Amino acid sequence: MKRLGVFCGSRDGGRESYGSLARELGKSLACRSVGLVYGGGRAGLMGTLANSVLENNGDVLGVIPKFLCRPEVVHKGLTSLKVVKDMHERKRLMYDSADAFAVLPGGLGTLDEAVEIINWAHLSLHQKPICLLDVDGYWSLFCEFLSTTGREGFSDLGDKGLYSVAEDPGQMLDLLL
Ligand code: AMP
Numbered sequence: 001m002k003r004l005g006v007f008c009g010s011r012d013g014g015r016e017s018y019g020s021l022a023r024e025l026g027k028s029l030a031c032r033s034v035g036l037v038y039g040g041g042r043a044g045l046m047g048t049l050a051n052s053v054l055e056n057n058g059d060v061l062g063v064i065p066k067f068l069c070r071p072e073v074v075h076k077g078l079t080s081l082k083v084v085k086d087m088h089e090r091k092r093l094m095y096d097s098a099d100a101f102a103v104l105p106g107g108l109g110t111l112d113e114a115v116e117i118i119n120w121a122h123l124s125l126h127q128k129p130i131c132l133l134d135v136d137g138y139w140s141l142f143c144e145f146l147s148t149t150g151r152e153g154f155s156d157l158g159d160k161g162l163y164s165v166a167e168d169p170g171q172m173l174d175l176l177l
Pocket of ligand 1: 006007008039041046107108
């Protein structure tokens, strides 16, 4: 695995544990020489994650749409930054550049990306591993709802095991590697 795609909040969220998880993932990536591809933001968990990879001499590719490429949003110190036309192009480039995906706590943007990447796996559009990185049970209601879609006959998610849940970024990466 050369590069992990990560979706996470452009805000910090309300708990110290979210930032700690982002920092730990960043360090774990750099220590294993696995690159990061993410949304290119400087704020919130996105910024914390990117800074942690960079501080540990890792490689970070940011992909940001033109309309978000403002000084208060974009991270200017990344290994490389690609400015793309719109959100669709960003998602496509992020998905193509990653060998696997991790989802950290986040808001609507993160949910959108998590659902889409799981749905694309469900549609067999890719076979890349997906892991929800959980802390303090942030993803438990989401997982419960995903199970509901299977239980109520609207998906085969239960049988297919299209995503996993982990709490330890290092262990997750070791499994992926
Ligand atoms: P959210 O979870 O709503 O904070 O959105 C974060 C996700 O949506 C990230 O994975 C990004 O790909 C995208 N995104 C939303 N807001 C921004 C932003 N200000 N800068 C960069 N990416 C963002």
